[in-house]
Each structure stands twice: as structure tokens, then as C-alpha cells.
Amino acid sequence: MSTTPQTPFQILGEVGVRALCDSFYDIMDRLPEAAGIRALHAKDLAPMKEKLADYLIGWMGGPPRYAEKHGTVCMTEPHAPYHIGPVERDQWLLCMDKALQEIGASDELVHMLKVPMFRVADAVRNKSRPSSATTNPNIIAAG
Numbered sequence: 602m603s604t605t606p607q608t609p610f611q612i613l614g615e616v617g618v619r620a621l622c623d624s625f626y627d628i629m630d631r632l633p634e635a636a637g638i639r640a641l642h643a644k645d646l647a648p649m650k651e652k653l654a655d656y657l658i659g660w661m662g663g664p665p666r667y668a669e670k671h672g673t674v675c676m677t678e679p680h681a682p683y684h685i686g687p688v689e690r691d692q693w694l695l696c697m698d699k700a701l702q703e704i705g706a707s708d709e710l711v712h713m714l715k716v717p718m719f720r721v722a723d724a725v726r727n728k729s730r731p732s733s734a735t736t737n738p739n740i741i742a743a744g
């Protein structure tokens with residue numbers, strides 16, 4: 602008798618979450634639409650692949666890898682130095698959507714993650730507006 606998976610981690614396993622995060626940052630690195638958030642990151646994305654996977658393994662219902670290594674799962678502080686508004690959030694989510702496609706995620710998994718992934722990305726957002734770098738330079742005073 603097979604049981605229905607209750608968590609994304611049960612579907613992906615640790616190897617699958619790591620593959621997702623490898624794809625995520627490879628996509629961020631090459632996708633013109635994600636150039637804005639790529640520029641916020643260091644040149645070498647390998648440490649980020651590992652950290653995001655550590656974080657998502659626990660977040661998806663698996664063992665708390667990030668908490669074991671860093672003693673916290675709070676994402677406010679590591680993101681505080683960066684301007685993360687709706688544009689940056691949506692670029693991040695676009696990379697995640699494409700990474701899920703690239704690893705061949707099932708419709709069930711994509712559906713399971715859709716709302717929670719938006720919520721976690723929106724929780725990392727620390728600005729309500731696009732940065733001046735992404736707003737129209739011809740608009741001098743926007744409301």
C-alpha cells in the first residue's frame with residue numbers, strides 16, 4: 602500500500618532539494634530577467650546553493666540542516682543589507698518556478714509549493730517599492 606506524501610521533502614528527498622537549489626542558482630546566473638538579483642550575490646554561487654538547500658530541506662519538512670549549522674532559521678538578518686522589494690521577490694520566484702520545471706517536479710509538488718513559496722519569498726521582502734535602480738529614471742517624483 603502506498604501512502605500519499607504529506608510534505609515536499611517526502612517527494613524530493615535531500616538529493617532532490619539539493620538538485621533544485623543547484624538549478625535555482627544556475628538559472629539565476631543565466632536568466633536576463635533575474636540579472637537584478639544576480640547582481641546582489643557574490644560571484645561564486647556554490648556556497649549559496651548549499652545554504653539555500655540546507656534551509657529548504659528543513660522548511661520542506663525534512664531535517665533542520667540550516668538550524669544545525671547556523672543555530673537559527675531567521676532569514677530577516679541575512680537579507681537586511683539588500684533592497685528586496687516586489688521586483689526582487691518576483692525575480693526570485695521566477696527562478697524557483699523555472700528550477701522546479703528543470704528538475705521535472707510533478708504537478709502535485711508544484712501545487713503544494715505555490716502558496717507557501719510565495720509567502721516565504723514575500724516574508725523576506727523588506728521594501729514595499731522597487732529600488733531606484735529598477736524604476737523609470739524619467740519619473741522624477743513618484744507619489
Ligand code: HEM
Pocket residue numbers: 638641642643649652653656671676679680683685689690691693721722723725726
Ligand atoms: C525574495 C528575494 C530574495 C533575494 C533578492 C535574496 C537575496 C539574497 C542575497 C543577496 C543573499 C546573500 C548572498 C551572498 O552572501 O552572496 C541571500 C542569502 C540567503 N538567502 Fe536569500 N534572497 C531572497 C529570498 C530568499 C528566500 C525566500 C529564501 C529561503 C526560502 C532565501 C534564503 C537565503 C539563505 C539561506 C541565504 C544565506 C544566509 C546565510 O548567509 O546564512 N532567500 N539572499
